[in-house]
Amino acid sequence: MKKPEIKESLLAPGHKACAGCGEALAARIIMDAAGPNTIVTAATGCLEVFSTLYPQSAWKMPWIHSLFENSSAVAAGIEVALKAMGRENEAKVIAQGGDGATADIGIGCLSGMFERGHDVLYVCYDNEAYMNTGIQRSGLTPFEASTTTSPSGEISWGNKTDKKPMPEIAAAHKIPYVATATVGYVKDLEKKVKKALSIKGPKYLQVHCPCPLGWAHDPALTIKVAKTAVQTGLIPIFEMEQGKITSVRKIAKKQPVEEYLKLQARFRHLFKKPGGEAEIKRIQQIADNNIEKYGLM
Amino acid sequence: MAKPEGVVAKPGSSKKYKTGSWRTKKPVFKHDKCTDCRICVMVCPDGVIFGADKEYHADMDFCKGCGICAEECPVNDIEMVLEVR
Ligand SMILES: Cc1ncc(C[n+]2csc(CCOP(=O)(O)OP(=O)(O)O)c2C)c(N)n1
Ligand SMILES: [Mg+2]
Numbered sequence: 001m002k003k004p005e006i007k008e009s010l011l012a013p014g015h016k017a018c019a020g021c022g023e024a025l026a027a028r029i030i031m032d033a034a035g036p037n038t039i040v041t042a043a044t045g046c047l048e049v050f051s052t053l054y055p056q057s058a059w060k061m062p063w064i065h066s067l068f069e070n071s072s073a074v075a076a077g078i079e080v081a082l083k084a085m086g087r088e089n090e091a092k093v094i095a096q097g098g099d100g101a102t103a104d105i106g107i108g109c110l111s112g113m114f115e116r117g118h119d120v121l122y123v124c125y126d127n128e129a130y131m132n133t134g135i136q137r138s139g140l141t142p143f144e145a146s147t148t149t150s151p152s153g154e155i156s157w158g159n160k161t162d163k164k165p166m167p168e169i170a171a172a173h174k175i176p177y178v179a180t181a182t183v184g185y186v187k188d189l190e191k192k193v194k195k196a197l198s199i200k201g202p203k204y205l206q207v208h209c210p211c212p213l214g215w216a217h218d219p220a221l222t223i224k225v226a227k228t229a230v231q232t233g234l235i236p237i238f239e240m241e242q243g244k245i246t247s248v249r250k251i252a253k254k255q256p257v258e259e260y261l262k263l264q265a266r267f268r269h270l271f272k273k274p275g276g277e278a279e280i281k282r283i284q285q286i287a288d289n290n291i292e293k294y295g296l297m
Numbered sequence: 298m299a300k301p302e303g304v305v306a307k308p309g310s311s312k313k314y315k316t317g318s319w320r321t322k323k324p325v326f327k328h329d330k331c332t333d334c335r336i337c338v339m340v341c342p343d344g345v346i347f348g349a350d351k352e353y354h355a356d357m358d359f360c361k362g363c364g365i366c367a368e369e370c371p372v373n374d375i376e377m378v379l380e381v382r
Contacts, residue, residue: 009344013359014311017342019319020363025342032344056313057306186339212363220364220377223340 010036015058017050020219022183022209022226023098023125024050029186030094030123030207033193036061038092039082041075043101044068046132047125062091069106071095072113075120092197093120100130102206103139103164114173114202121196121203124166127211135214139164142234143286144279145266147214152269157279162286170204171240177201178240182208184226188237188249208235216265228260233287236294251296257283312359316343320362322377324355330372337366337375 010031017024027047031038039062042048048065051058066074075095082088095113097106102124113120129147130136137150143162146152150159171178177199181189189207196203210226212219229235230249234257237249258280261267270276270283291297331351338346338353345356346366355366367375 008309011344012309012311013343013345013356014314014316015343016311016314016316019342019361020365021342025340028342028344029339051311052306053311053314054304055306056310057308058311060308183340218364220368222342222363222365223369 010034010060011051012058012060014056015051016053017046018211018213018219020212020222021046021050022211022222023047023127023131025183025186025222026125026189026207026209027051027096029183029189030193031059031061033190034092034094034121034197037090038094039063039075039078041065041071041078041093041095043071043097043106044132045098045101045125045130046127047096047098049132068101070109071097071101072106072120072122073109075122076113076116076118079118079120088119093118095120095122097122097124098131098138099124099126099128099140100136100138102126103166107169110170111173114170114175114204118202119200121193121205122170124204124206125209126206127209127214128163129211129214131211131214140166143283144270145215146269147266152273157273158267158269167204167206167238167240171243173202174243175202175204176242177203179204180206180208180235180237182226182230182235182237183210184208184223184228184230185237185249192239214266216268217263221263225260225263228255228263231255232257232260233291233296234260234283236290236296238294245294248294248296251291254291254297257287315358316361317356317358320357320360320380322362322364323357323380324360324362324364324366325376325378326353326355327374327376328352330374332372334371336369336371340365340369 011028137147144158146158239247345359
């Protein structure tokens with residue numbers, strides 16, 4: 001039997017993402033699902049830096065980086081330009097940003113893109129901190145994670161807030177499609193990208209991407225860490241269409257949050273410092289609230 | 298006139314840089330129990346596992362040796378071994 005041709009990804013190898021990078025895996029799956037007739041913008045961050053180290057580029061499709069905060073605005077401009085040229089049926093537009101770019105710095109531009117109704121898919125690569133500048137907390141850093149700006153130490157435990165509800169914030173703009181996905185389930189991610197791109201108007205996709213460096217886990221465990229996040233209830237995977245939840249990934253076998261936390265050194269203090277048990281209980285409460293709110297079981 | 302700013306790079310030119318030199322462990326595909334599930338192909342962050350018909354391999358020019366393929370292989374047909382150069 002003849003073996004099929006080797007098919008190289010639209011995000012070419014040779015990029016400088018760390019070994020086991022969840023964001024690199026997500027980007028590769030998303031680009032191959034979107035196909036070559038796609039114009040991509042990127043915010044400043046790991047994905048931009050590791051894929052376009054001067055003078056090389058890993059992108060095999062039109063790709064542009066401008067600033068940290070404006071990848072959605074640049075994408076909106078591209079979409080309008082395609083329309084003005086009468087060529088909007090020739091290419092899809094994807095805007096990308098990290099969690100910092102999305103939930104904090106670029107949230108204004110993103111809100112504007114939603115409000116004006118641009119036909120763009122916005123992808124948030126959620127690795128739960130500003131990784132490219134050395135692990136500073138963002139609005140999507142989870143409760144009690146230790147980062148360089150929310151360190152665990154004598155007088156503090158870690159990050160004081162829980163994840164900002166970005167998918168709900170996006171959905172509140174009455175956009176047609178909002179979804180969460182994870183590199184733990186790549187087939188589901190692939191499916192959601194294709195579905196999003198088949199819908200006209202603004203779309204928001206938030207992808208949970210473990211970061212072996214920032215979360216301090218074994219690079220081989222990227223998929224396992226991502227799956228465990230889902231199976232504890234800490235990362236709900238769902239779709240919202242026209243503001244309503246239309247599908248959720250059910251938890252197959254509920255795991256206690258410890259199973260997730262213990263894989264990562266950013267939560268190590270919870271197991272070492274006296275009083276850690278009470279903090280873990282609070283994290284379990286977050287997971288249980290998610291399970292109830294999204295109907296995960 | 299203002300000078301144009303920015304850089305235009307050739308598509309896929311990242312391949313000039315061989316990340317394989319980063320590796321300390323390499324995946325060995327045993328071609329024994331493979332069921333053609335293609336999970337290794339799907340989960341490689343660098344997209345450098347190729348093959349078909351139960352015979353897969355990683356492109357050693359680029360494989361960074363993260364070990365995700367070996368960890369995720371449902372039949373343990375991939376083993377990470379220390380690389381001796
Ligand atoms: C306006 C502005 N502020 C700060 C920076 C510095 N900076 C570059 S990348 C980055 C972190 C990006 O974090 P995130 O968006 O979460 O992406 P990640 O690197 O984690 O993928 C920061 C703070 C910048 N380039 N521009
Ligand atoms: Mg980030």
